[in-house]
Amino acid sequence: MQYYGGCDVGSTYTKAVILDENGNLAASTILRSKINAAQSSHLAMEDCIAQVSGLSSTEDLSYIVGTGYGRNRVPFAQENISEISCHAMGVHITDPTVQAIIDIGGQDIKGIAVASDGTVKNFAMNDKCAAGTGRFYEAMARSFEMSLEEFSTLSLKAKNVIPITAQCTVFAESEVIALVGEGKAPEEIAAGIQMAVAKRCFVMAKKAGAVNHITLSGGCAKNEGLKKAIEKVLKIKVVELSVDPQLMGALGAAEFARRKGGR
């Protein structure tokens, strides 16, 4: 059996996936990124390799593709492909009906329109600041002295939404602290935060040309409150993926590896 690897070195988390020659998911892992991208990629791929019997090192994989912001620094990858193409491919092989993706990563938001063959039809990207990204959520959760998981469901209990006006992560954190200090309901502030991010996602999705069958990928896709807010602004139900949405980049990279290495 031949195996193929994909390694997505993100700014916050590093993800790795191994596919077998038939495209079945053989192993996957998600680890917090180290400051050194090469080290992160090694740790993630070694963790994945340990899950597959018969594999002992990256040498045993027939082809490996690196992706993510650290894609150029995956030492064992034969090739690197942008995370935009990889997310499109990862989502496409998970659910071919999906036509658009909102990828909310650690440091940017991307809207990606996917063609019927899994290639990128169009994309838009917010990379000017950290507002609405994973880093932003970490700062917000910190303001509430909560874990990310706790914070992601906090807004679901809100009856009202307190709008957050600041776009910048730093200013938004100050605004949230002020609102908490005023004694406003935390769940309503949280709902305001989710709505602010959902609006940014809406713009990215529309810029990329997304209309129907939209899904979320990236670490923030697991944020329930955000998902609900996005559904509200887009006025459609977000497509649920059968594979962890945080793995989409690595999965796409592994699929590219399978297609290229299997030639």
Add this chain to the structure above:
Amino acid sequence: MKDLKHRVLFEHLLSDVKNELVEQALDAGQKALGYSCYYVPEVLMNLDGCFSVRLRAPGITDTAIATYYMSEKTCMYSRSILERAIEGGFNFFSALLSTETCGMMHRAHEHFEMLNLVKEQNEDFFVSHIDAPFVTKDYALRHYERQLQKHVLDRLHEVYGVETSEDALRRAIEKHNALCRVVSAIGALRKQENPPLTGYEFHLIELVSECCPHDLILPYLEETLEELQIRKADDKPWYRVRVVLAGGENDDPDFTKLIEDSGAFVVADRYCFGSLPGREEIEIRDGETALAAIARHYIDTNECPRFMNPEKVHGRKQYLKQLAEDYHADGLIVQQMKFCEYWEYERMYCQHVMESEYGLPCMGIEKEYINTSTGQLRTRFQAFVEALEMKKLTKEA
């Protein structure tokens, strides 16, 4: 490919506005004339006794003072120029020839006067403003010609005694055309399937032709053309796709390099001061004065989105389509500096027309004057290259 003989020299010449060739010309008593817009004909600033210097601010990292005067909602280019002027980077100028075409840059130029910049070093220094037309009608052309006479030629003659006769203008056109011929001949090599130069190298060549005294840089360009005519390209083309780069001000060769590092060969440059159509020769028609020919040329070949008449609005898109065909491009990248008043609109419109009407894949980029966050830009370019590559493969299949 073997390195270009003068590549390092060209990079060095672009690292400072007052480079060694500029200093050589100043030592010879020539007057340096600054400009930052295609509406100020470069040829007029290269009359005998003077030379043109394109306004740039290489390596600028901070625009604190300029931002105070102009606000942060103005384009980074105009602020960078003002900041560099405040730092004293343009103190060698004898004049700054300005237009009111782009409002933000015009404000920056006004600050040269309001803050008494350069004048402390050279009391004859002046800033002259041209009123440029929005349309290409005959009356607009005549107005433009009068403006050039009054605000460029007359001022240069009055203040510095520059000869501005018909003969002097014709001599300047001949010299200008000689430079254009060489740059265009080099640029045309990019049409080849496996060209002997990169878009980055060409960007350097085009930029030094704008930033150095023409008579001093021409021998280097001629030598480079000869070198390129026999330079052996690598056996296989190095690029994955070919793109036309269009848009507003772009004097950063590293931006072109970033695109090319992602696998896209920049085959044609159509931005403020790109070689297309900026390096077309000026033709004097029968019965035309030299100044009339210059005015007509700079209106006819002007691709600025400031022009509002329908022929120009549609013509700009058709020109890009033609470039893509002539240079065998797979796609188009339209870059625009943040807060650019004209390209902000033109970029969106251009993207829509190129994709929906001409079927040419197009990517829009909003950039800064100096791009520091190259990681994100690299991701965008790479994704665009991958998408173009896929389209190419699908088409071939």
